[in-house]
Amino acid sequence: MNRRLLIIDDDADFAVATSRALALENLDCRIAPDGATAFALLEAEPVQVALLDIRLGQEDGVEIAARLLARHPGLILVIMTAYASVDSAIAALKAGAYDYLRKPFFLDQLMRALERCFQLVELRAAKARAERQLALLHRIEVTSQLAAGLSHDFKNMLAVIQANVTVIEDGLPIGDGLFPYARDARKAVQSADGLVQRLMGFARNGSAPAAPVDLRDPIRAAVSLLGGTLCAGMTIRCDLPDHPLRSPVAPEQIQTALVNLLINARDATGGQGRVDIVLQHLSQGSDYARLVVEDDGPGFSAATLERVMEPLFTTKPEGTGLGLAMIQHLALVTGGSFGVGNGVMGGARAVLDLPCLGQDQLSGANM
Ligand SMILES: Nc1ncnc2c1ncn2[C@@H]1O[C@H](COP(=O)(O)OP(=O)(O)OP(=O)(O)O)[C@@H](O)[C@H]1O
Ligand SMILES: [Mg+2]
Known part of the structure; x- marks a missing residue:
């Protein structure tokens, strides 16, 4: 400042x-x-x-x-x-x-007085940041609880609707005029099911701490899952360390987080862009694994950046606005941090820090 x-x-x-x-x-x-x-x-x-x-x-x-x-x-x-x-x-x-x-x-008297003033400015700013983060965490918790409560029941209801629509669709004679309606109903049920899966993933983020997992595995899994399908037109560069980087998170949560970031990058670049994924070990007092995902799309506008972590905030017609909020939640409940912004080249840059085992703990662990 x-x-x-x-x-x-x-x-x-x-x-x-x-x-x-x-x-x-x-x-x-x-x-x-x-x-x-x-x-x-x-x-x-x-x-x-x-x-x-x-x-x-x-x-x-x-x-x-x-x-x-x-x-x-x-x-x-x-x-x-x-x-x-x-x-x-x-x-x-x-x-x-x-x-x-x-x-x-004397100048030093003035400086001492001003130093106290600017310390107060910094304290106030830190307090405001902490309050904003707390309010965001509260919103995320509320969404997460709501998601946990609703998604389970919705899932069961959707299964019933899907089974019935499939019976109707299969029973219609070929060329029947009702066929497009049944097909649209089945598609809508499928996308509702996808939304429920995402909400359930959100709710699961708060679950008990997991055994340390080598973060390289879920990252490779996410890249291979999307590389040949949804992100087939993109150039994905993945830079992983030579040694395992173990963090106490469920591997599917990391995979889901990276899938969310890759799909965001695909949406931002029209499916033709470049994404760089870098995983590295940081030792700043405690040990952290840092995952950076940067694309070459247009980046975040200032207005989007203000609200991007809010659950359900989206600028996409088909978006649910849960992707980044889910990652933020994951970071907060695991003692890490998550932030997004624009990289030096202007594209979106997401940084997820997760606590991980240090090199000394790793040497005793199974490599
Ligand atoms: N890589 C990116 N480049 C530019 N804008 C982005 C990027 N990633 C996210 N955004 C912006 O942030 C918003 C929120 O992203 P988020 O992933 O939380 O939700 P979403 O992608 O809209 O929906 P979904 O829940 O399906 O992920 C997006 O709607 C988009 O405006
Ligand atoms: Mg998204």
């Missing part, structure tokens, strides 16, 4: 000198000589912290502080004044200022 500071001070010499000194500390500074300019600058671009002189020409700094915070509640405000009046300090803090500095001050 770019650390940006707004200095609101009518003392141009002080503002310019301070902004130059702070630029050397990697702070991106803007200067406003009055309240109106400060408001305009804050509207124009995001600023996390503002340094406000309480004596701003004829303007009342405390009143400006209150208005700034009312309009930009996330802004962290540090008040400064050459007139060290306790009253104005209390008034400014009451108006919501975060800190108070008495002019003149």
